[in-house]
Amino acid sequence: MTDMTSAAAAAPINVSQNTEQQGKKASASWKSTGLTVGIIVCGILTIAGIALWAMQLSGSMIQTGMRNLDSWGLYITFFMFFVGLSAGGLIISSVPKAFGIKGFGGISKVAIMSSIACTIAAIGFVVVDLGQPTRIWELFVFSNIGSPLMWDIIVLGTYLILSCFYLWAQMAHERGRVSDKALRVLSVIALLCAVMVHSVTAWIFGLQQGREMWHTALLGPWFVSSALVCGTALVICVVEALRKVGYLSLDQAYIVKLAKLLGAFVCVDLYFFACDLLTEGFPGAHGADVVSMLVSGQLAPFFWIEVVGCAVCAVICFTPKLRTNPLIVIASLLAIVGILCKRIQLLVGGFQLPNLDYVGALSPQTITNWEAGWTDAYAGMVYWPTPLEFGVMLGVVALAGLVFLLGIKFLALQPGDKIQAESEK
Amino acid sequence: MNYGFVIDQERCIGCHTCAVACKIENNLPDVVWWNRILTDGGAEMDIPAGEFPNTTIEYVPVNCQHCENPACTKVCPVGATYKDEETGIVHQDADKCIGCRMCMSACPYTGVRSFNWDEPTHVLDMNIGGVDAPEHQKHTVEKCTMCSHRVAKGEEPACVEACPARARFWGDLDDPNSEVSQIIKKRSFKQLLADEGTKPSVYYVG
Ligand code: SF4
Ligand code: SF4
Ligand code: SF4
Numbered sequence: 001m002t003d004m005t006s007a008a009a010a011a012p013i014n015v016s017q018n019t020e021q022q023g024k025k026a027s028a029s030w031k032s033t034g035l036t037v038g039i040i041v042c043g044i045l046t047i048a049g050i051a052l053w054a055m056q057l058s059g060s061m062i063q064t065g066m067r068n069l070d071s072w073g074l075y076i077t078f079f080m081f082f083v084g085l086s087a088g089g090l091i092i093s094s095v096p097k098a099f100g101i102k103g104f105g106g107i108s109k110v111a112i113m114s115s116i117a118c119t120i121a122a123i124g125f126v127v128v129d130l131g132q133p134t135r136i137w138e139l140f141v142f143s144n145i146g147s148p149l150m151w152d153i154i155v156l157g158t159y160l161i162l163s164c165f166y167l168w169a170q171m172a173h174e175r176g177r178v179s180d181k182a183l184r185v186l187s188v189i190a191l192l193c194a195v196m197v198h199s200v201t202a203w204i205f206g207l208q209q210g211r212e213m214w215h216t217a218l219l220g221p222w223f224v225s226s227a228l229v230c231g232t233a234l235v236i237c238v239v240e241a242l243r244k245v246g247y248l249s250l251d252q253a254y255i256v257k258l259a260k261l262l263g264a265f266v267c268v269d270l271y272f273f274a275c276d277l278l279t280e281g282f283p284g285a286h287g288a289d290v291v292s293m294l295v296s297g298q299l300a301p302f303f304w305i306e307v308v309g310c311a312v313c314a315v316i317c318f319t320p321k322l323r324t325n326p327l328i329v330i331a332s333l334l335a336i337v338g339i340l341c342k343r344i345q346l347l348v349g350g351f352q353l354p355n356l357d358y359v360g361a362l363s364p365q366t367i368t369n370w371e372a373g374w375t376d377a378y379a380g381m382v383y384w385p386t387p388l389e390f391g392v393m394l395g396v397v398a399l400a401g402l403v404f405l406l407g408i409k410f411l412a413l414q415p416g417d418k419i420q421a422e423s424e425k
Numbered sequence: 426m427n428y429g430f431v432i433d434q435e436r437c438i439g440c441h442t443c444a445v446a447c448k449i450e451n452n453l454p455d456v457v458w459w460n461r462i463l464t465d466g467g468a469e470m471d472i473p474a475g476e477f478p479n480t481t482i483e484y485v486p487v488n489c490q491h492c493e494n495p496a497c498t499k500v501c502p503v504g505a506t507y508k509d510e511e512t513g514i515v516h517q518d519a520d521k522c523i524g525c526r527m528c529m530s531a532c533p534y535t536g537v538r539s540f541n542w543d544e545p546t547h548v549l550d551m552n553i554g555g556v557d558a559p560e561h562q563k564h565t566v567e568k569c570t571m572c573s574h575r576v577a578k579g580e581e582p583a584c585v586e587a588c589p590a591r592a593r594f595w596g597d598l599d600d601p602n603s604e605v606s607q608i609i610k611k612r613s614f615k616q617l618l619a620d621e622g623t624k625p626s627v628y629y630v631g
Contacts (some may be wrong), residue, residue, distance in 0.1 A: 015595065016609055037630065055543025057564075059542055060543045060564070061540075061543075061564060062542040062543040063542045064542075066542070067542065068529070068536060068539045068540060068542075069535060069536055071526045071530060071540060074528060124523075129525070129526075130508070130523055130524050130525055131522075131523070131524020131526070131540065131541075131563075131565060132524040132527075132564050132565060133523075135503075135521075135522075135523040135524075136523065138503045138523055139503060139520060139523070142503040142504050142521065143502065143503070144501055144502055144503060144504045146499055147499065147500045147501055147502040147527065148500060148527075149454040149502040149525060149527050150502040153502070166467060167457060173472060186453065204527075204551055205530075207500075208496070208500070208530050208531050208534030209496055209497055209531075209621055209622065210530070210531055210532055210534075210621060211530065211533075211625075267482065299575045350530065353620060354535040354536075355533045355534065355535045355621075356463065356485075356534060356536070356617065356618070357465070357533040358464060358465045358467075358487075359463060359464060359467060359468070359469055359470050359472075359483055359535070360461040360462060360463040360464070360470055360487075361444075361458060361461055361462075362469060362470075363455075363456035364456055364458075364459070365456045365457070365539065365540070365542050365543070366536070367539075373468070373469055374470075374553060375469075400564045415605035
């Protein structure tokens with residue numbers, strides 16, 4: 001508690017001290033050894049990831065854990081996850097502007113930067129998952145506009161460009177080069193685009209009639225709510241970290257506001273989950289298998305981590321006494337881990353229950369754990385990634401980190417003068 | 426025209442000849458099967474269901490169902506898998522496939538699509554089967570083509586021709602006088618996962 005009050009008290013002082021330097025800081029790049037080390041580490045991991053990806057392509061994808069009956073894995077899980085993470089930033093910075101309500105202090109630009117980094121990672125995960133990445137150009141030449149994947153590629157590309165443009169517009173706005181009105185219009189477009197990205201990503205799964213666990217109309221809204229949860233949580237973590245290292249200063253009230261918002265989003269997400277489980281399980285048919293697989297079956301650990309983590313997160317966010325900075329960060333991390341667990345459940349769950357419940361010949365390419373025979377292949381989780389996949393995954397995540405840290409270093413993402421003045425009031 | 430199969434489960438003896446004929450005709454890589462004979466009830470292949478002596482076994486030969494309303498073609502972003510409206514055959518173009526595996530997630534018929542996770546290898550170091558059978562490429566998806574290269578020449582699919590029990594029939598389901606239409610008119614049939622709405626063109630009678 002003492003920590004928190006002193007931080008809160010210190011913040012406004014920092015603000016007034018910083019305002020004068022802000023102008024200078026804005027143009028010059030921000031220096032810190034920690035940041036440089038971070039950039040180097042991310043750079044090395046990215047290069048290592050690219051090398052491993054080259055190995056996956058020149059060797060073959062048999063080195064991954066994916067097989068015919070579980071044909072997507074870690075990459076697509078993280079694709080979903082990062083699309084989700086990318087939402088929060090853009091939504092948090094665009095909602096207040098779009099609706100003309102009071103925002104979250106000067107974190108807007110940092111939030112968009114995190115969106116950009118996460119979107120790049122999301123695109124990266126689709127690319128590393130492709131068997132024939134050199135044929136990517138076909139997407140633009142032979143586009144089958146009816147394919148949800150095609151929608152996603154269009155929307156994700158638009159989203160990335162729009163986020164960059166939005167970031168630029170906010171910076172220009174601070175320098176008085178973009179009008180309030182233009183920024184507001186842009187905010188509305190950005191917001192719509194963010195919602196689209198999540199719905200479309202959900203439809204990649206939700207429109208697959210062949211997978212019991214995915215085929216539900218709720219998936220779209222649910223993806224949006226999960227995106228809000230982990231996106232907000234990410235913004236909180238990032239802002240807290242940047243505050244700690246003195247990159248930006250922010251009134252505690254804004255953090256509390258974000259935490260309350262996170263709590264609300266978590267509750268909505270859990271509510272959707274409950275609705276979905278009930279609708280699946282109630283008729284007692286095939287859907288009941290989905291419920292038992294989650295609650296007490298192969299995916300139970302991920303299910304319970306998500307449910308308990310999100311519940312704890314909500315408690316922290318809603319109890320004023322518990323809303324200290326360290327606990328808010330813990331709550332955010334729990335929410336992020338919870339949503340990651342949800343992505344894992346969703347992806348693996350889609351393959352865990354075969355539609356044709358017959359057995360036939362097994363080959364090394366049929367299913368991940370094929371040597372164990374049919375029964376045992378499904379006894380545990382049907383899919384588990386190999387070290388190569390973890391390596392490539394780390395590489396893509398590092399790429400996102402790299403983009404973000406470079407943004408921090410070279411762009412003036414600190415609160416601009418206008419907002420600074422606002423937060424002083 | 427809508428080509429399809431009728432499989433007589435009363436005649437099928439589970440000999441896997443059609444699976445092997447398919448493998449030979451299409452020069453399938455070692456670990457790839459476009460046509461598999463599945464059994465129900467047991468923990469592994471060919472294990473009957475139930476308690477001895479009251480056991481049963483059902484043979485279900487499964488290849489691509491060449492659905493009238495295929496789930497796979499809708500989701501392919503580049504149209505590498507597409508339905509030929511002339512014949513009803515669902516084609517697969519290995520030269521175009523980008524290996525995104527959308528189609529594998531979409532197809533409800535577990536395991537009819539296979540991805541070449543590894544460089545395709547063959548026990549024999551020469552090509553076998555039809556000279557005009559499709560090529561196999563690493564990191565692309567493949568599946569039963571309904572032997573479209575044979576059909577184009579007016580021949581029957583290899584699996585139909587090879588079946589020693591004469592349990593497989595093939596023909597135009599739109600033509601009421603074709604052998605397949607006649608069989609499903611006279612006998613009770615089932616389709617796999619009919620409630621998925623894919624309208625499979627494979628009918629199981631028996
Ligand atoms: S069985 Fe599967 S792969 Fe074949 S046409 Fe139907 S949906 Fe497509
Ligand atoms: S894996 Fe190939 S055939 Fe299947 S959806 Fe992707 S591009 Fe189309
Ligand atoms: S029709 Fe041809 S490709 Fe299809 S299962 Fe029969 S033999 Fe194989």
